Amino acid sequence: MEKRNNRPDRPLNERRQFFDSENRPVTPRRPARDGEGRDDRPARRPEGGRDDKPRYPHRPAADRSIDMIFGLRPILEALNAGRTLDKIFLLRGTKNSMTQDIQALAKAANIPMSMVPIEKLDGITKKNHQGAVAYVSPIDYMPLDSILAGLYEEGKTPLLLVLDRITDVRNFGSIARNAECLGVHAIVVPSHGAAQINGDALKTSAGALNLIPVCREANLKNTLTFLRESGVQVVACTEKTDASLETGAVDLTGPLAILMGSEEDGISPEYLQIADYKLRIPMAGQISSLNVSVASGIMLYEVLRQRLVKGA
Numbered sequence: 001m002e003k004r005n006n007r008p009d010r011p012l013n014e015r016r017q018f019f020d021s022e023n024r025p026v027t028p029r030r031p032a033r034d035g036e037g038r039d040d041r042p043a044r045r046p047e048g049g050r051d052d053k054p055r056y057p058h059r060p061a062a063d064r065s066i067d068m069i070f071g072l073r074p075i076l077e078a079l080n081a082g083r084t085l086d087k088i089f090l091l092r093g094t095k096n097s098m099t100q101d102i103q104a105l106a107k108a109a110n111i112p113m114s115m116v117p118i119e120k121l122d123g124i125t126k127k128n129h130q131g132a133v134a135y136v137s138p139i140d141y142m143p144l145d146s147i148l149a150g151l152y153e154e155g156k157t158p159l160l161l162v163l164d165r166i167t168d169v170r171n172f173g174s175i176a177r178n179a180e181c182l183g184v185h186a187i188v189v190p191s192h193g194a195a196q197i198n199g200d201a202l203k204t205s206a207g208a209l210n211l212i213p214v215c216r217e218a219n220l221k222n223t224l225t226f227l228r229e230s231g232v233q234v235v236a237c238t239e240k241t242d243a244s245l246e247t248g249a250v251d252l253t254g255p256l257a258i259l260m261g262s263e264e265d266g267i268s269p270e271y272l273q274i275a276d277y278k279l280r281i282p283m284a285g286q287i288s289s290l291n292v293s294v295a296s297g298i299m300l301y302e303v304l305r306q307r308l309v310k311g312a
């Protein structure tokens with residue numbers, strides 16, 4: 001008697017779909033036939049990944065929020081249109097009228113530019129860059145002199161934060177968050193040797209970089225001199241001094257610019273010479289070293305504390 005059931009007959013040539021441990025479809029290996037060499041290599045994954053590389057499921061996905069422009073003409077048109085570019089990379093050895101125009105416009109706008117080998121450009125993107133790549137900044141940089149003049153006109157006491165060689169993106173984002181919470185009116189960074197403001201920086205700042213102005217200056221030494229001549233007191237946070245923050249020896253209630261340096265190298269010696277005062281943060285532990293974002297928060301809190309006491 002014929003055995004009947006409700007399941008349809010499976011075609012003889014149907015292939016089963018296999019999945020790996022991460023629930024991704026894989027192609028099974030075809031068994032070797034007589035006379036054929038056995039292929040012991042693992043099946044290629046449809047995603048194009050190489051199986052000889054370790055996989056890290058916990059690794060965060062690459063930041064896709066960074067906008068880039070490719071090609072000389074698109075970059076030149078972006079500069080002419082007034083778009084804020086964070087950095088420009090051009091192929092080393094390229095010399096024509098278009099590259100000269102880009103260099104002139106970038107210099108006028110204080111946009112960092114580097115002449116790099118082809119390997120650098122290929123490492124940035126796999127697209128057809130045509131020897132030119134530019135990062136588009138997610139924020140617009142503001143002129144420091146206009147901000148300072150506006151603060152004085154509004155009767156406010158300027159509080160600025162000047163960063164020397166802070167290159168870590170997340171540190172910069174954390175510093176911006178501290179600055180916005182503690183009443184800083186603007187952050188000043190150099191054109192070269194500063195952290196790139198990208199999606200990671202915006203995320204770490206918790207949106208603060210959309211609220212607090214950032215000024216990009218070509219020459220930080222001239223900027224500090226300009227601030228002093230404009231009645232702003234420059235106070236450097238450094239361990240290379242005996243004056244301690246908790247003593248209250250320095251009045252931080254007037255127009256003020258707090259100068260912070262990198263964790264590795266500190267503040268440049270030429271900038272320390274310009275500073276009106278140098279203060280160190282007292283510490284009781286054995287490491288005697290703070291993350292720069294934490295140090296900036298401590299310095300800015302003392303400024304806010306003195307101003308609140310004076311206002312009371």
